[in-house]
Amino acid sequence: MSRDDAQNRSGTSVLGVRDLTVGYHGVPIVHSVSLELVAGATACVVGPNGCGKSTLLKGLTGLVTPMEGTVTLAGCGDITDMSTAERAANGMGYVPQIDDVFKPLTVEENIVIGGYRLSRAKVATNKERVLELFPRLQSMLKRHAGVLSGGERKMLAMARVLMLEPKVLLLDEPTAGLTEEMASRLLDEQLAELKASGIAVLLVEQRANLAMASADWAYVLATGRVRRSGSAAELRADPSFSHIFLGGTEEAFLAGAAEPTKTEGEVRCS
Structure with missing residues (x-):
């Protein structure tokens, strides 16, 4: 763990992901992503449509078998080869989009x-x-x-x-189909309650502004790789992030992407 990573952590590690590559039929979609969630913290995954957000979540839940890398869960160690049911029994909660x-x-x-x-x-x-x-x-x-x-x-x-x-809760597009007001209320109220209860939350969300307003940490995927990561509040306040990184195509995202705030593929949540 780097010095920066240590500074970013402020709680008990619950979910660890190392160099995770996930894809379908031998073709990788998500490349070498690493992340760490701690108790009582929320991280969100944002990025253009088709960038690999849901594929990443499926790799974490066991719905898709990772091609490379490891997933660990507090209290039971390496769960990379566990089924979705076994992961649920050991403390991983998952709410699908549909x-x-x-x-x-x-x-x-x-x-x-x-x-x-x-x-x-x-x-x-x-x-x-x-x-x-x-x-x-x-x-x-x-x-x-x-x-x-x-x-x-x-x-x-x-x-x-x-x-x-569960020790960690994975949410896939929880605001899909909701009005802006309902989506904002759901994220504001319920994520606050979950954090207060000590659960680590990983949120995949298309409404990036709303997600980052409620999350502690954010990272952005494009072409299956982490292009930007950091404090959700700081990223949300960055003017270049607001008009380049929120929504749009991967081509537009990559055309305006700055240097990653961390080594590409590495994410830490605190």
Whole structure:
């Protein structure tokens, strides 16, 4: 770990990724990315469409087998070869962009299913805990998930995953389909609650400005590589970042990209 990395860390390391390369059918999409998440911190991944954000997340969750590199999780070491289910059992939570709830079931049934590995007593305890994190769900327990609004459904998806008390939570485009106001409220309120509970959050988000307003650390991908990383607040305030790096094509991104703030491919979150 470099001196800069040590200065950036301010908590217990939860998720470590080293030189991760992920792709499909032998073709790499994400190249040699390294990152580290600490408890109670949020990092966001932003960048142009098609830059590899979701592929990176799939490599971390085990939905796609990495071609190179390692993934480690606090308490169980190297999880690179673990299945998605095994990672969940060991403390990795994942909320996908779509198919994130069981629509025919009620809100309460969705939450209870999230604790499928737990005893009945623990399910009851954890249900109360997640309802404290998402109090608006309390009045919807008997409502079917399929009739919830987009924001309500995303809260339910997170509540269900949190039943297993994950150490790290990976969120793939949680504001997709939401209005700007709903998206801002979801990120502002819920990420603050998650951070306060000590969970490390890795957020993949197309709405870069909103994501960075709520995150501690940000990094930007283009052509599968880290081109810029640093404090989310500092990057967001950088005028060149605002008009070059947020949205648009990878060609425009690369044409205006400055030198990376860290060695390309290396990311640390604190």
